[in-house]
Amino acid sequence: MASLLSLVEKHPAIWRGNQAPIGQSRRLATGYLSLDEVILGGFPEYGVVRISGRTGIGELSLLKNVFTQTSENAFYLFVNPPGVLITNSLRRVNVVPENVHVVSTSSELSLWAAEEAIKSASCSVLLLWCEHINAAQARRLQVAAVQHECLVVIFEPENQRSAALPVPLDLTITAIDQGLQVDIRKLQGGWPKQNIVVPVSFTPNNTTINSLMRKYSMHAEDDALHG
Structure with missing residues (x-):
């Protein structure tokens, strides 16, 4: 039994909780x-990351810097995004x-579509919105x-979060005042x-508008003084 366990532990796909990937x-x-x-320095370069939380609270902003580290020709696949993508x-x-x-399909087919896309070796980053995923x-x-x-x-969605999954990184995000x-x-x-x-700034703010209004007010005052 001891020798069998030793062989299992040496398998490259087996890792302990305190071991690095x-x-x-x-x-x-x-x-x-x-x-x-x-x-450990960031997201894994390859593999699956799960992010659970309410949709639209800044989940993509969390990945902003991650996206800059992919190649310029990186192909992105969005499977069942929750809204229309804006340029x-x-x-x-x-x-x-x-x-x-973008691939829009039924919940039943979304996981199949994602797996087939990955196996095609055509996409560098795949984002999948799904209601439920099991360990298998x-x-x-x-x-x-x-x-x-x-x-x-x-x-x-956090309220439909599945049980523990065999993935390298599993996160839950919640909106708070600080981000x-x-x-x-x-x-x-x-x-x-x-x-x-x-x-993370995940809601629109009036910073740009206020800046332009102040600039406009200053020009208006100058025109009034020299008018």
Whole structure:
């Protein structure tokens, strides 16, 4: 039994909770020091990351710096995004709109579409919005993502969050006044941690408008003085 266990532990796909990821050294920094310090420097370059939380609270902003570290010709696949993709919004998170393809399908087919896209080796980053994913489905995506060098990010509603999944990084995000609160549920090579504050600006603000109004007011005062 001891020798059999030893053989299992030596398998490259087996890792202990306190071990660093095997066969992958590069991390994609989020640019938020408080988060990067905890998740071993950033997101895994390849593999599956799950982010659970309410839709529209800044989940893509969390990936903004990650996207800058992919190649200029990186192909992005959005599977079942929750709304219409706007060109300017994509550029704000450092995604070239021309390199984005969208697949809209049923919940039942979305996981199949994602897996087939990964296996095609045509996309560098795949973003999948789904209502539910089980361990077997996540494992299939994880194996395919590593084999075909693809970063897969699964967005799942927090109120429908599945049980623990065999993925390298599992996060829950919550909107707070300072931006986002990130809770690490699972981290390959690290430990869970809660209440990490990430200063993401995820709602529109009037900064630009106020700046223009002040500039206009100053010009108006100058014109009045020299009129």
